[in-house]
Amino acid sequence: MDTRTTLLAVAAAILIAGAVGVVAAPDALDDPQSTPDRPGEIGVTDVVVAPGEVRGETATLDLIVDLTHRGSTVENVTVRHRAIGAESGLLVDETVVDVGDVERDGERTVNGSLDVERAGGYRLETVVYVDGQRRSERTTRVAGVSALTPSYADAAVGFADGNVWPTVAVSVAETTEETTTLSVSIAVTNRGDEASDDLDLRVLLRQAESNVVADRASETVGSVRPGRTDTVTTTLEVPAGYNYYVDAALFDDDVLIDETQGVANLDPQETIDANQTVQDVAFEVEDFAGNDAAEEGMDEGDASRGERDGAGSDDETPGFGVIVATIAILGAVLLARRQR
Numbered sequence: 001m002d003t004r005t006t007l008l009a010v011a012a013a014i015l016i017a018g019a020v021g022v023v024a025a026p027d028a029l030d031d032p033q034s035t036p037d038r039p040g041e042i043g044v045t046d047v048v049v050a051p052g053e054v055r056g057e058t059a060t061l062d063l064i065v066d067l068t069h070r071g072s073t074v075e076n077v078t079v080r081h082r083a084i085g086a087e088s089g090l091l092v093d094e095t096v097v098d099v100g101d102v103e104r105d106g107e108r109t110v111n112g113s114l115d116v117e118r119a120g121g122y123r124l125e126t127v128v129y130v131d132g133q134r135r136s137e138r139t140t141r142v143a144g145v146s147a148l149t150p151s152y153a154d155a156a157v158g159f160a161d162g163n164v165w166p167t168v169a170v171s172v173a174e175t176t177e178e179t180t181t182l183s184v185s186i187a188v189t190n191r192g193d194e195a196s197d198d199l200d201l202r203v204l205l206r207q208a209e210s211n212v213v214a215d216r217a218s219e220t221v222g223s224v225r226p227g228r229t230d231t232v233t234t235t236l237e238v239p240a241g242y243n244y245y246v247d248a249a250l251f252d253d254d255v256l257i258d259e260t261q262g263v264a265n266l267d268p269q270e271t272i273d274a275n276q277t278v279q280d281v282a283f284e285v286e287d288f289a290g291n292d293a294a295e296e297g298m299d300e301g302d303a304s305r306g307e308r309d310g311a312g313s314d315d316e317t318p319g320f321g322v323i324v325a326t327i328a329i330l331g332a333v334l335l336a337r338r339q340r
Helices: 003-024 291-296 300-308 320-339
Strands: 041-054 058-070 074-085 091-102 106-117 122-130 133-142 157-159 168-175 179-190 199-207 213-221 229-239 243-252 255-265
Touching (some): 041 074, 041 122, 058 074, 074 106, 106 122, 157 255, 179 243, 179 255, 199 229, 213 229
Antiparallel strands (some): 041 058, 058 106, 074 091, 074 122, 122 133, 157 179, 168 179, 179 229, 199 213
């Protein structure tokens, strides 16, 4: 056999051996830079807490969790949230979110929520489980939950709060010897982005020293455009010569959404400021009697007021009975001393 034939036979033998090797070990021709699938990994990248529905006593905290996944499919993933009182350390609420199988690499968002009381602060614990085994966790702390405004009281409309223009302006519309009619103008501002719905404005006039309500009124606040301030005016009638607090409140479907206060100083010798009281002065409850007694005629309160104003009968001397009683008491004391 010549040399050329020998070389061809050797080459053929090598090709046959290579083909047999490929069949026996197909992975031998794989890309040397490729790697087998890594075990799946999943963990918490970030947790964001946002206020959800806010009620009178409780509030919902929405938790937005970003999960990061790498490698092969991770099966049976769950996320557990717990709210623990910051001061008491007691479990307040717990919820579990079933995520399922996670296949694609990258991040995904999982939403959850917890219900807590609107008081104090909380420690929020988020734990990721894979087939019942803890893989990752994150702790977030929140405080000031009580500052969240309940949904039913969250309104963009409220009383104006200016430095010069008064929120509550009071002027005298009419006066008589016994009563004064006041015109009360109240400024209402829409701080929102949309026109407001109709609201109910309620006004009370309280006598300063006694807190007795002398008169009240209710007006409808129409739609207020965004960023605008409207003035609502109402009239009230009160006994003359007293000082009054002007209490104003805004209601939306009988829900109190804002309140403010002003004053009406009708007593020339005493003055008051909003949210401040001064020394006591004389006050007569009868001056604040309802209209029913006036319609039925003069009652005992009217008679006593007439005596106080000197409007009694001609054959009576105001205060005379008190003077006689005082003299009688002094005489009895002197007589007792002499007998001793």
